[in-house]
Amino acid sequence: MSLHLAVALDGAGWHPAAWRDPSARPGELFSPEYWLDLVRIAERGKLDFVTIEDSLGLQSGRYDGLDGRADHVKGRLDALLIAARVAPVTTHIGLVPTVTVTHTEPFHVSTQLATLDYLSTGRAGWRAQVSGRAGEAAHFGHRTFPAFDPATLAEPAVQAFIAELFAEAADHIEVVRRLWDSWEDDAEIRDVATGRFVDRDKLHYIDFTGERFSVKGPSITPRPPQGQPVVTALTHTPLGYRLGVDLLYVTPASAQDAAALVAAARPARVFADVVVFLDPDRKARLDELDGASYTSDAHIYVGDAAGLAELLLSWHDAGVDGFRLRPGVLPADLTAVVEDLVPLLRARGAFRTDYTATTLRGHLGLPAALNRYARTEVTA
């Protein structure tokens, strides 16, 4: 049975010293050509999709503030706009930008993702991200967040704060989804006899009222090609299981761990995140440059493609639907995924040899998205 493969694109790669690797292109991280090249490499490997990391604040190695370092990559472009820039000049690969839910307007996020789905004719997804950082809240000036770090995570006040952030995130995702459905697919009628462009009975108010915001609707943007672009989230807590997403990224440390996480996260599709260095020496070299051994929330794989293929197949046997690989260095480890790992998986009958669908939902085998507001069943 076939597994799914995605890659997570972030700056020069996931190792903090990745940009210093001889193969990196650190002077081009803010140019469109760099991002297009990366996505095209992934598309050459027929991968399901790429995610693009983002945040509403400067990168930092610390959770409770900035890290004061000038030897790591700082600065990013808006991930959704990178995806939009790439969409018209790629053909099949899914495009899944990170968009924060905590400070953003659900109305804008919904129309932006719907627009990405139009630009890519059905290849848009969303990595919804919760932000608990005090520094990011100060960029908006409406709320003050407590500064906290992993050491205080177990305190009840911190737990309540996190639960509230996730509840707001679930509301945000619900509003985005309702807005996508707020136009029925056949709302546009162009009926000259009655002078009507749309059938207003097929446009729906969403009338959402929540703790943090209320949204009336309908959307300004007609229902996107996929109906519902694919909603995804990375989670390290059971709170993530209640976000109402289609696909969850989890961070197991072993096949056994993976099986337990999959059981807990259903009915969502489940991908395991794995950091990959497909060169036996690269991580050690970069660790030395950085003056510290790189650690991650996700499992770190260092070795050759054959070993990685074995690992992925065993976790796949444990129930994981697919993987989001985080390349240690870009483009080197992405290229190795496409040129070395993918052929090995194909030889085992575990990965597609060509795309068989044109939409992201199609690649993932997700069913056509029914519209919650449509009163009549669509007949084939």
Added chain:
Amino acid sequence: MTSQKKQVVLAAHFPGVNNTTVWSDPASGSQIAFESFRRFAQTAERGRFDFFFLAEGLRLREQRGRIHDLDVVGRPDALTVLAGLAAVTTHLGLTGTVNATFNEPYELARKLASLDHLSGGRAGWNVVTSSDAFTGENFRRGGYLDRADRYTRAAEVLHTARELWDTWPSDEVLADRVAGTFTRHADPGAFVHSGQHVGIEGHFTVPRTPQGRPLIIQAGDSDPGREFAARDADAIFSRHGTLESGKAFYADVKGRMARHGRHPDELKILPASTFVLGDSAADAAEKAHHIRRQQVSPQTAILLLEQLWNKDLSDHDPEGPLPAFDPVLDDDSIIKGRARLFDDPLATAAQWRALADEKQLGIRDLIIEVTGRQTFIGTPGTVAATIDEFVQSDAADGFILVPHIVPGGLDEFVDQVVPLLQERGVHRTDYTTTTLRGHLGLQHE
């Protein structure tokens, strides 16, 4: 010695969601498929236009408490489409409206700076504000803004965005592998803004952009709107499309600039304009009338009349006479999600009655007569000559053209009028610069 003629600035406005856009014509295509945007933008680039422009919508219009269904409706998020167009064009400026009321300055500045990087310096922002609670129902903060605060909010959001765009010096990113310094300073991008509408602090995440800051466009016509443009804008969309009113507006706005320490050439005045081309003057006039009838269907005529009368007139015959009673004067407009169109409804109604009596017009023919007549109607030769005359006589620096058909409505202008403007020496035959500010002869900030 001949003096250099002023160059005509040309911008192409992707048609929007009012009855200017004809959807009943067989040539009318999708208003939402990316292919329409691609075709329209590539046509503008073929004509060596300065920039593409896309408006935005934040709430579907309503009339008589119901969603308005007679006009083209449904549009994308502007900046997202512009980023897509950056992939399929090479020189064309890419500008869009983004509301300063319903967007946060940090996020907005970040998206616009990202677009400038992703387009190689071709981004522009039409700064608009809104104060209506109707639109606010789609957003976190609702309709909190007093009408009087609209321009102070717009100005403060713009100034905040500028502060953010200026946080990274142009040489901040070193990416020096050997020395191990990615940025010149640890944690670049620091800012603090504390004002009436915006109180934020922290670090901006986008390095200085190719243009330094995107082109700033403004569209207001009121006194504070003009002052805002004279102080802060690089281009202004005006509604003064006749020679005399254009000259007066031009002189007024440019005359305000010295007080802000600016040269008149630093602001481009661009009236919004429509056009109809024909083989002869008579042919063009006939086409123009046909288009007007497409734009004003019987149902649309009644709806437009209701906007002046502020009352349900659905029981009136579109071919019949105007209502016997006067417009209803009430602050609660029956139309929501669109700017107020008439300052003095009683006076306007009196004018309309007089015109209808004089020319023996029913409602629909009257509406065709009094609303939205095309700006340029004629042969390509007369239209090119008129555009040149407007620009050389300081009634405009150029025009933002709004075709009435998506996506092919710009084709005939590019094929027939642009070559004549090029022959006159007032429009480039090829791009000589790569950024939008460059095209307009403006300094990079």
